[in-house]
Amino acid sequence: MGFLTQRRDRQLAAMQAAGRTVGRSLWQDALRRFRSNKAAMGSVFVLAFISLMAIFAPMLSPHTLEDFYWEYILVPPTLENGHWFGTDANGRDMFVRTFYGARVSLTIGVMTTAVALLIGVTWGSVAGYFGGRIDNIMMRIVDVLYALPLLFFIIILVTVFGRNIYLVFIGIGAVEWLTMSRIVRGQTLSVKQKEYVEAARAIGLSNLVIVRRHVVPNIIGPVIVFVTLLIPTTILVESYLSFLGLGVQEPMTSWGTLISQGAASIDTGPWLLVIPGTFLAITLFCFNFIGDGLRDALDPEGR
């Protein structure tokens, strides 16, 4: 026994001397597992590429969102005349429009998810941490809202209050927080009963410190997974609204708006539907793969 302990101590000392950490934390483990997931890693690169294009393509292109090229109306995609993705019925360059639409769609996806995250985490953690009557009332409210046709509310909201892009953020965010609050509440409830929280309370730590040091790090995994799955959902809802003509308004554009215009001219210019539709689909695919990859990485036993 003494020999084994000695050997282990020497190994530890050697590893520490070499500057390596001995144990791996949950996060390092998760990162390693995530890196070995090819579909998820590929999706990260594709999404990064689309995001970079969304930022830089409209800046670097010689065309702008509102340049009308009357000599190039409904030109199919080609490498010859500088309109790589073709032009639309008004002679506007589709390359710029597609990546400008990416800007708007991705921004809306991230911003509305942030709104949903803020409301959902606050609501769920308060309900879960305090428990009892407060929890009961707060979760009944969530139950009632769950049963409502909330997309109809968003439609009423944007039609009667004008088609304002910030209203779209808030409207979608205010609807999509429900599942988030349920997840956070469940996690908080289970973490709250763990021995280490009791121990923290026993040594006299304040509520705030307990929440920050013990509760938040332990509920953050499922929340991250849900966020990556919520972003594509909100992008879809925005496209849905824009398709109905209720989302982003001209001259601004989003993938939903482009798809709507493409669908209207599908017989004369199929590429007007196919190009933004493909980018939307690829983006949704990628978020989905990343979400699945994160779930597997953070919760290896959940499978």
Added chain:
Amino acid sequence: MLSFISRRLAIAVPTLLVVIAGSFFLMRAAPGGPFDADAQLEPEVIENLRAAYDLDKPVMEQFLLYMARLLRGDFGPSITYTDYTVTELLAIGLPVSVKLGLTATAVALLFGCLMGIFAALYRNRWIDYVTMSIAMTGFAVPAFVVAPVLTLVFGLYLKLLPISGWNDGALQNMVLPVIALALPQIAILSRLTRGSMLEVMRQNYIRTARAKGLPEYKVVAGHALKAVSLPLVSYLGPAIAGIMTGSVIIEQIFGLPGMGRYFIQGALSRDYPLVMGTVVVYATAIILLNLLADVIYGYLDPRVRRE
């Protein structure tokens, strides 16, 4: 079971009231009104019009008047379709949406479950890969992209099916809208079924059923299916909501005279009674169908009845 149903009903009624009050006050809180577009009308005429639709009264009184009429089954007159009451418009739109929605639900359940079950039974074989690719595509390619592509291929290139119109619900007019509406749900249902089926087939009672020599189809049909159906039933509520909201867009794309069209047109032209009418019908349908899903779940899993 009866007390379980009555408890659920007790939640359903206030929920419906919240929907009605919420959408009513939301619309009245907005600036502008239904007669804004009629700029050529004299102010006195607009005043009379507003009085005719009770819009000159305080909002609270309008709400009580509306509720009183609603309890008698009267949705009021439409503002944009001046010759119709909302009830008449709903009588035109509702059957179209119901037929479309029910067919799409049936198609989605049938194909979603079958695909999921076979994908799980033949895991990591070609049938699994095909099903999961369809599921991924159905998730990532939204209905409003699928629908125009379908009309382009089957309507304009192959000339097999009409590209739009209802034609009293003739089969050839139903095919494309139903596919476009069912596809996203097929995608989710087949993934759910596959996951649930894989889980169930690992259980001990399945091993027991096999061990006593039952043929595989009896193991699946007699022992696995009931357990597999539980997560599906709990997904029914969101599925129904998804098909209803999807129907709004599908009706728009294919030019079908359903509820969704009246809802969008009503919202755009501030036709308060028409929007309220459609919202009330949608909300009632969603709440009732959720209730039905709960009851089925309670029937299949007795534990939830005693919560």
